[in-house]
Amino acid sequence: MTDNGMAEKFDVIVIGGGPGGYVAAIRAAQLGLSTACIDMTTGKDGKAALGGTCLNVGCIPSKALLDSSKHYYQLQHEYAAHGISVADASMDIATMLARKDNVVSKLTGGVAQLFKANKVKQLHGRGRLLADRRVAFTPHAGEDSLLLEADNIILAAGSVPIAIANVEYDDEYIIDNAGALDLTEVPRRLGVIGAGVIGLELGSVWQRLGSEVTLLEALPTFLPAADQDISKQAGRLFKRQGLDIRLGTLVKSASVADAEVRVTLQDKEGESEISFNRLLVAVGRKPYTEGLLAEDSGVALNERGQIDVNEKSQTTATGVWAIGDCVRGPMLAHKASEEGIAVAELVAGKAAHIHFDTVPWVIYTDPEIAWVGKTEQQLKEQGVDYRSGSFPFAATGRGLAMGNAAGLVKILAATDTDEILGVHIVGPAASELIAECVVTMEFHGAAEDLARIVHAHPTLSEAIHEAALHVDKRAIHRGN
Ligand code: FAD
Numbered sequence: 300m301t302d303n304g305m306a307e308k309f310d311v312i313v314i315g316g317g318p319g320g321y322v323a324a325i326r327a328a329q330l331g332l333s334t335a336c337i338d339m340t341t342g343k344d345g346k347a348a349l350g351g352t353c354l355n356v357g358c359i360p361s362k363a364l365l366d367s368s369k370h371y372y373q374l375q376h377e378y379a380a381h382g383i384s385v386a387d388a389s390m391d392i393a394t395m396l397a398r399k400d401n402v403v404s405k406l407t408g409g410v411a412q413l414f415k416a417n418k419v420k421q422l423h424g425r426g427r428l429l430a431d432r433r434v435a436f437t438p439h440a441g442e443d444s445l446l447l448e449a450d451n452i453i454l455a456a457g458s459v460p461i462a463i464a465n466v467e468y469d470d471e472y473i474i475d476n477a478g479a480l481d482l483t484e485v486p487r488r489l490g491v492i493g494a495g496v497i498g499l500e501l502g503s504v505w506q507r508l509g510s511e512v513t514l515l516e517a518l519p520t521f522l523p524a525a526d527q528d529i530s531k532q533a534g535r536l537f538k539r540q541g542l543d544i545r546l547g548t549l550v551k552s553a554s555v556a557d558a559e560v561r562v563t564l565q566d567k568e569g570e571s572e573i574s575f576n577r578l579l580v581a582v583g584r585k586p587y588t589e590g591l592l593a594e595d596s597g598v599a600l601n602e603r604g605q606i607d608v609n610e611k612s613q614t615t616a617t618g619v620w621a622i623g624d625c626v627r628g629p630m631l632a633h634k635a636s637e638e639g640i641a642v643a644e645l646v647a648g649k650a651a652h653i654h655f656d657t658v659p660w661v662i663y664t665d666p667e668i669a670w671v672g673k674t675e676q677q678l679k680e681q682g683v684d685y686r687s688g689s690f691p692f693a694a695t696g697r698g699l700a701m702g703n704a705a706g707l708v709k710i711l712a713a714t715d716t717d718e719i720l721g722v723h724i725v726g727p728a729a730s731e732l733i734a735e736c737v738v739t740m741e742f743h744g745a746a747e748d749l750a751r752i753v754h755a756h757p758t759l760s761e762a763i764h765e766a767a768l769h770v771d772k773r774a775i776h777r778g779n
């Protein structure tokens with residue numbers, strides 16, 4: 300409320316300062332709209348920490364730990380082949396965590412700087428959407444709630460981990476992603492419920508540092524959303540690294556006793572018990588809408604608890620938009636950010652759209668897994684005629700020279716037009732290699748287009764070139 304009792308007015312209020320919300324706020328401000336962004340996350344220093352799940356307890360800290368643990372693992376297992384030997388390699392977990400925290404605070408501070416530079420008003424506290432595009436803002440500082448209003452409101456409240464029945468988080472022994480990013484010592488045995496993206500990434504971190512990691516996965520198929528050629532190859536490589544991935548394994552309950560977590564599980568052999576020093580629960584995430592919407596806000600949720608939006612990200616309330624993890628679509632930072640930009644542009648009266656078909660997926664294991672577009676199993680289900688080309692990194696000079704040549708590239712193209720329908724990679728730098736494929740698909744490029752483009756030698760990208768040639772069975776460095 301302002302001094303004269305009126306609600307403070309903005310062109311745009313964003314609730315949520317993650318990669319969806321903060322990007323939407325910056326773009327709205329760039330377009331000349333007066334913008335406020337409300338976010339309630341507090342960092343380890345007790346101050347506001349913009350960037351949401353992604354910067355604070357998601358993408359960035361997990362990648363920092365993946366990099367640290369990869370250096371340690373390579374030092375122990377891979378550098379000897381290069382003639383490098385180091386006696387008594389050791390890992391100081393406190394230093395690793397401090398480096399990770401430092402990366403996080405640089406980035407969260409960077410977003411605050413960007414807000415200042417773009418004149419986005421940063422409000423640290425909770426936002427609640429009321430009727431008629433009004434927002435109640437409750438500051439963290441303990442002051443009274445303020446009433447704000449805007450012509451347009453963007454909800455970007457993100458997501459939180461799902462809990463499963465009979466497995467209660469205690470944040471010490473039974474932990475979620477935030478807990479697994481802050482373990483102060485390497486657990487001797489780490490159990491992970493869910494062999495999905497978080498389970499594989501954070502399981503890899505602690506396995507590389509010396510934990511015996513067991514992933515308990517309910518489904519009978521490993522990574523069913525990925526192309527099955529890729530997930531089978533990845534599964535074999537992860538097993539060789541020591542990750543114990545148990546498919547078709549349903550966790551019935553977990554309890555903590557004598558500093559151990561006892562898990563009761565059911566698999567094809569029947570019911571059994573297994574103990575761990577720590578248990579990470581990573582069974583998916585759900586939209587976070589607690590306290591976000593007043594009863595008369597006019598915003599409806601769908602049957603999955605997501606904020607209901609149309610293809611333009613408009614909710615059921617006029618002038619209220621929603622983006623990112625709290626709406627339909629993949630729960631990915633880059634998807635949230637692109638939706639944020641699109642909505643800010645729509646609010647400013649511009650044309651904007653997102654191609655959900657070309658949102659890339661990346662899993663930052665070693666080897667990395669990345670894909671865009673349709674999998675072979677999806678094309679079969681949909682009755683689409685396609686041709687397939689593939690190429691192993693083991694046949695690339697660069698992969699062999701690096702000593703990192705596991706995996707392959709697989710390209711799927713329409714039989715009639717040769718348009719690329721999907722690209723699937725498991726291998727070194729897959730996260731970077733996929734970008735070329737996303738661009739080609741955005742331009743409706745054909746396998747022939749990729750095959751005609753000059754790729755530098757020796758690079759890993761030659762595997763993409765050769766896979767594209769292989770679609771037409773004319774690869775040079777493999778049998779066709
Ligand atoms: P969020 O990032 O969740 O941000 C929402 C923000 O809104 C939070 O700060 C929250 O506190 C705040 N908020 C919610 N309600 C209110 C309210 N009422 N008032 C004020 N503030 C509110 N994605 C990738 O693309 N790549 C990765 O490598 C990757 N790695 C991940 C690793 C882990 C361990 C996890 C957990 C996730 C990872 N993700 C990754 C997913 C990614 O973090 C999310 O898709 C992304 O953060 C979603 O962005 P968002 O803006 O929708 O929501």
Ligand code: NAD
Nearest residue numbers: 493494495496497498516517550581582583584630661662
């Ligand atoms: P996920 O959906 O990737 O994996 C969850 C897994 O848990 C699934 O395989 C599911 O079958 C399994 N599962 C569910 N219930 C179970 C049960 N009761 N017992 C055993 N297994 C069970 O979810 P996540 O790993 O928690 O990650 C959440 C989301 O965060 C991801 O879907 C992704 O959108 C995002 N994320 C992205 C990245 C990235 O882009 N690199 C990294 C981490 C997280």
